[in-house]
Amino acid sequence: MNSLIKKSNDIIQTVQTDGSTVVQIAGNNSGDIVINDPIAVKAFDALKAELDKKHIEISEYKQQLQTYLDIISNLSQSKQNNELPAEDVDTALQAIIRSGDVDKAKALLSKLIDDNEDIILKQAEYYYQRGSLTYLYESKQTLKDFVRATQLNPEHISARNRAGHIYKRIGELGNALQAYQHVLNLAEKTGDNESKSVSYCNMGNVYQIKGELDKALEYYQKSLEINESFGRKEGMANEYGNMGVVYRIQGELDMALEYYQKSLELNESFGRKEGMANQYCNMGTVYQTQGDLDKALEYYQKSLEINESLGRKEGMANQYGNMGTVYQTQGDLDKALEYYQMSLEIDEPLGHKEGMACQYGNMGVVYKTQGELDKAFEYYQKSLEVNESLGSKEGMARQYGNMGNVYQIQGELDKALEYYQKSLEVYEPLGSKEGMARQYGNMGNVYLEKGELDKALEYYQKSLEINESFGSKEGMANQYANMGILSELQDDLNQAKAHWEKALALFEQVGAQPQIEQVSIWLAELENTKE
Numbered sequence: 001m002n003s004l005i006k007k008s009n010d011i012i013q014t015v016q017t018d019g020s021t022v023v024q025i026a027g028n029n030s031g032d033i034v035i036n037d038p039i040a041v042k043a044f045d046a047l048k049a050e051l052d053k054k055h056i057e058i059s060e061y062k063q064q065l066q067t068y069l070d071i072i073s074n075l076s077q078s079k080q081n082n083e084l085p086a087e088d089v090d091t092a093l094q095a096i097i098r099s100g101d102v103d104k105a106k107a108l109l110s111k112l113i114d115d116n117e118d119i120i121l122k123q124a125e126y127y128y129q130r131g132s133l134t135y136l137y138e139s140k141q142t143l144k145d146f147v148r149a150t151q152l153n154p155e156h157i158s159a160r161n162r163a164g165h166i167y168k169r170i171g172e173l174g175n176a177l178q179a180y181q182h183v184l185n186l187a188e189k190t191g192d193n194e195s196k197s198v199s200y201c202n203m204g205n206v207y208q209i210k211g212e213l214d215k216a217l218e219y220y221q222k223s224l225e226i227n228e229s230f231g232r233k234e235g236m237a238n239e240y241g242n243m244g245v246v247y248r249i250q251g252e253l254d255m256a257l258e259y260y261q262k263s264l265e266l267n268e269s270f271g272r273k274e275g276m277a278n279q280y281c282n283m284g285t286v287y288q289t290q291g292d293l294d295k296a297l298e299y300y301q302k303s304l305e306i307n308e309s310l311g312r313k314e315g316m317a318n319q320y321g322n323m324g325t326v327y328q329t330q331g332d333l334d335k336a337l338e339y340y341q342m343s344l345e346i347d348e349p350l351g352h353k354e355g356m357a358c359q360y361g362n363m364g365v366v367y368k369t370q371g372e373l374d375k376a377f378e379y380y381q382k383s384l385e386v387n388e389s390l391g392s393k394e395g396m397a398r399q400y401g402n403m404g405n406v407y408q409i410q411g412e413l414d415k416a417l418e419y420y421q422k423s424l425e426v427y428e429p430l431g432s433k434e435g436m437a438r439q440y441g442n443m444g445n446v447y448l449e450k451g452e453l454d455k456a457l458e459y460y461q462k463s464l465e466i467n468e469s470f471g472s473k474e475g476m477a478n479q480y481a482n483m484g485i486l487s488e489l490q491d492d493l494n495q496a497k498a499h500w501e502k503a504l505a506l507f508e509q510v511g512a513q514p515q516i517e518q519v520s521i522w523l524a525e526l527e528n529t530k531e
Contacts, residue, residue: 040076043093044069050100053313053350054136058234058274059198063158067132074129075108083115084108102133109133124152128159137351139166139391157186157195161202168206171393171430176206197226197235204242209394211433211470213246220246237266237275244282249434251473251510253286260286277306277315284322289474290511293326300326317346317355324362329514333366340366357386357395364402368409377406397426397435404442413446420446437466437475441482448486456486477506481519488526497526 047068051061072093079089092104109130116123131145143166149159164179180202187195204219220242227235244259260282267275284299300322307315324339340359347355364379380402387395404419420442427435444459460479467475484499500519507515 037076037079039090039093039097040072043096044072046097046100047072053311056136057238058272059238061274063162064132064135067129067158070125071105071109071129071133074112074126075105078108078112084111106130106133120152124149124156124159127152128156128162131159131162135162135166137353139170142166143170155186157183157192160186161195161198164202168202168209170391171426173206173210173430177203180206193226193230194232194235197223197232200226201235201239201242208242208246208249210431211436211466212431213250213470217243217246233266233270234272234275237263237272240266241275241279241282248282248286248289250471251506252471253290253510256286257283273306273310274312274315277303277310277312280306281319281322288322288326288329291513291516292511293330297323297326313346313350314352314355317343317350317352317359320346321355321359321362324359328362328366328369333370337363337366353386353390354392354395357383357390357392360386361395361399361402368402368406373406373410377403380406393426393430394432394435397423397430397432400426401435401439401442408442408446408449413450417443417446433466433470434472434475437463437472440466441475441479444479444482448482448489453486453490457483460486473506474510474512477503477510477512477515480506481515484519484522493526493529497523500526 048065051064051068054061056064075084075089075092078084079086088104088108092108095101095104109126113123113126113130116126127145127149131142131149134142143163146159146163146166149156150163153159160179161183164176164183167173167176167179180199184196184199184203187193187199200219200223204216204223207213207216207219220239224236224239224243226232227239240259240263244256244263247253247259248256260279264276264279264283267273267279280299280303284296284303287293287299288296300319304316304319304323307313307319320339320343324336324343327333327339328336340362344356344359344363346352347359360379360383364376364383366376367373367379368376380399384396384399384403387393387399400419400423404416404423407413407419408416420439424436424439424443427439440459440463444456444463447453447456447459460482464476464479464483467479480499480503484496484503487493487496487499500523504516504519504523507519
């Protein structure tokens with residue numbers, strides 16, 4: 001029985017017709033791939049089923065699924081052409097069907113790489129395919145495979161693009177930008193407008209991480225304009241969402257909601273439930289920032305229900321984690337821990353390390369709040385180790401900062417400074433302005449506690465200047481609040497009042513209700529003191 005893998009410009013689906021399996025693949029490719037092996041089709045279906053559970057963007061989903069199709073097709077054809085032993089191919093395919101184990105398939109691709117040293121373009125494709133098998137789970141060897149593919153075939157646009165993603169994942173942002181720029185150059189050369197729009201989007205993501213938010217918006221806008229000109233609603237929805245994230249970071253929460261709503265409406269118009277779930281999540285984050293916690297929970301629940309209906313386990317885990325942060329903000333720490341644990345119980349069997357690292361860190365924050373500092377440190381350490389295994393420098397920096405918080409609470413101020421400095425030294429090469437500002441603020445708090453008020457002011461001002469540079473209203477408000485405390489200690493009550501009034505106005509703009517209440521209390525106490 002022949003199985004026909006058909007490439008079209010529509011969606012991805014598997015149907016039975018006249019005894020054959022027809023798999024329609026989205027994209028701009030043309031032509032059909034015929035597979036005569038039902039085991040190969042089952043292996044492809046197994047890889048697709050696992051991919052369907054992942055919390056990834058639609059463009060990434062399509063690219064990964066297309067690569068899975070190419071891998072399975074190559075293995076099947078290599079068996080038929082006697083390039084690989086039939087028994088070895090069947091064993092590898094059965095391992096994928098049974099448990100999603102790709103190690104045997106990787107070994108066969110390694111053999112094809114060795115056997116095709118004299119056919120450079122073919123060997124490049126096998127390197128790319130081998131890297132793609134582990135792309136969602138591993139960084140170091142995967143990156144080597146993608147880089148080798150580009151060395152053998154400098155015009156391998158997918159390998160360059162994915163190398164950029166890995167560089168971004170491990171914090172090598174300069175290399176990521178270089179890779180995306182190379183993709184953009186290739187796309188302009190070939191007139192590939194879809195790849196151009198994706199490149200602009202990817203570069204915008206890097207600038208967002210670096211805290212260059214105006215530049216991020218510029219690149220998202222470039223991507224949006226290309227998508228608009230070709231009527232690509234999926235791309236438009238993606239860029240509206242990205243632009244919403246930038247506005248949220250800048251504290252422009254009404255603007256963020258407007259763009260998330262635009263993205264949501266587009267996703268609804270063509271029935272893309274994954275996109276709807278993402279925007280409900282984003283909108284929940286805005287409501288949480290504004291202090292409307294009931295509404296935040298409502299939107300996280302909407303996102304959760306869609307993810308459950310799609311069987312997207314990573315999406316479910318993400319929403320459990322978000323709901324945990326709401327309960328934590330409400331002071332219901334036991335419920336927060338319960339939801340973080342629910343998230344973790346999904347992520348751990350999936351091997352979703354990014355999610356695990358996030359929840360270990362969240363649980364550490366709860367234990368810190370409860371005064372269980374040894375337990376908090378233990379969970380921060382767990383998160384750090386997972387981030388190290390991923391090569392996630394941003395995650396490592398975050399945990400160094402958290403560990404510094406524990407040392408500061410314990411009164412080990414020099415050790416706290418050491419860890420804040422460690423965090424800062426990781427954030428600086430990344431250009432992560434948000435992270436740098438946070439650690440300067442933390443260091444200012446230590447110097448304040450040590451009684452070194454001039455040094456405390458110096459670090460608060462450093463933090464304030466960085467927050468001002470990328471428009472973080474909440475970050476600016478935090479430093480004005482800190483500087484108000486410092487001024488009060490120096491008996492400069494007029495200056496304290498001026499700082500706290502600035503802080504209050506900024507906190508009100510972003511709807512940070514707990515901070516609004518605290519600063520209002522300080523101002524009222526200050527007035528009573530003056531009287």
